Amino acid sequence: MRILIAEDNALLAQGLSAMLEALGNEVLATAEDAGSFVTAALTHRPDVAVVDVRLPPTFTDEGIRAALHARELLPGLPVLVLSQYVEDTYARELIADGTGVGYLLKDRVARVDDFLDALHRVAAGGTALDPEVVRQLLVTRGDPLARLTGREREVLAMMAQGYGNSEIAARLVVTERAVHKHVGNVFLKFGLPPEDSGDRRVLAVLTYLGAPQRAASASPPARFPRRGSRGAG
Incomplete structure (x- = not known):
């Protein structure tokens, strides 16, 4: 590269x-x-x-x-x-x-x-x-995540890290069919289109989690303010 x-x-x-x-x-x-x-x-x-x-x-x-x-x-x-x-x-x-x-x-x-x-x-x-970034996004997103089961949260976190269904299945020691079902449930509960193709689904979920309101809203994600203090990167 x-x-x-x-x-x-x-x-x-x-x-x-x-x-x-x-x-x-x-x-x-x-x-x-x-x-x-x-x-x-x-x-x-x-x-x-x-x-x-x-x-x-x-x-x-x-x-x-x-x-x-x-x-x-x-x-x-x-x-x-x-x-x-x-x-x-x-x-x-x-x-x-x-x-x-x-x-x-x-x-x-x-x-x-x-x-x-x-x-x-x-x-x-x-x-x-980074898994820690994903964890904080999941925590700060709030109520919509309460609708997910524990397993669906696990699948969502791995989706957000960029893993495909086969990789998630291997890490959770379940079938790929089971992962596909959990992914579908996540999209259904979030009110997102049931798109299950690689990074487009990851981007859709991440955009939803990162937005200040529902992904279906017409409002764009908030711009963060500039900070004036010096700090480590």
């Missing part, structure tokens, strides 16, 4: 580059701020970009906004966002932007197999969310 990295922590950027290149990928460039990232994306047109949520100069939301801007200029640009903490609103905005997106906590990078799996999934146009 041809990869672009946007990370102001030189040690982390170098470590990521070395790891990815050792595995046969090409790191096209590393950017230290939002502006240079967008410029590099337009110049190199990478297969996937890995972007820190918080970049100079304010270390608030420059990274994710740069990623969204780059996707406007290069529609469909796959982006995997890294963050030190779970920021629900960041995840929601990214989810609403479409397929080929991912949001991982930085400690997930240390789990090389998980990180590479997410990177490949996003590069292929899929969706990859």
